[in-house]
Amino acid sequence: MSISTHIKISLAEKPTLTGELVLLRPVEAADVPGLVELVSDPEVGRLTGSHASFNIEALEQWYATRADHDDRLDLAIVERATGGYVGEVVLNEFDVDNLSCSLRIALVGTRAFGRGFGSEAIRLILGHAFETVGLHRVSLEVYDFNPRARHVYEKIGFVHEGTRRQALRWEDAWVDAHDMAILAHEWAKHQGHPDRCG
Numbered sequence: 001m002s003i004s005t006h007i008k009i010s011l012a013e014k015p016t017l018t019g020e021l022v023l024l025r026p027v028e029a030a031d032v033p034g035l036v037e038l039v040s041d042p043e044v045g046r047l048t049g050s051h052a053s054f055n056i057e058a059l060e061q062w063y064a065t066r067a068d069h070d071d072r073l074d075l076a077i078v079e080r081a082t083g084g085y086v087g088e089v090v091l092n093e094f095d096v097d098n099l100s101c102s103l104r105i106a107l108v109g110t111r112a113f114g115r116g117f118g119s120e121a122i123r124l125i126l127g128h129a130f131e132t133v134g135l136h137r138v139s140l141e142v143y144d145f146n147p148r149a150r151h152v153y154e155k156i157g158f159v160h161e162g163t164r165r166q167a168l169r170w171e172d173a174w175v176d177a178h179d180m181a182i183l184a185h186e187w188a189k190h191q192g193h194p195d196r197c198g
Helices: 029-040 042-048 056-068 117-133 147-156 184-190
Strands: 022-026 073-079 085-095 100-107 137-143 159-170 173-183
Touching: 022 117, 029 042, 029 056, 029 085, 042 100, 073 117, 085 117, 100 117, 117 137, 117 147, 117 184, 137 147, 137 159, 147 173, 173 184
Parallel strands: 100 137
Antiparallel strands: 022 073, 073 085, 085 100, 137 173, 159 173
């Protein structure tokens, strides 16, 4: 894929993306209670390596300003069957010069785990990142104590690029972080389903 230097690549468009299980849409104020549940869950905090604490006012202000940013894309993950908020998926750390960004995802605890919501949300946002925005590379990090997420990322086609040893201190223990990425030509080949390629 060739990108002309006069084309402005950005994440200004805030799309709604629809899958079989989930709908991704721009975050909105009505999502704050779900976000509070998400950031208050100790297991979600552990899996994402987050030591931060949040108050409702800060979360409301955070969500209210997401549409104004052209250097990141914050989408709510909504379960289509119920219309309920089940998490968020984000493209951030946008590098326009190198057509790359980072991805992060967080699901609302055990009620959203193991149901395919995360896998579908990642495939939807990767399709947008590569096919609509025109990115070349999407990366992420996953901690050593989250093998379930690492398996999902590998299943989608992310490739392990390296390990940052003892990158996170969690409950008096050092935890490794694994860097993974997927490239546009890899996505074009398998659309997030490398197991279907011969």
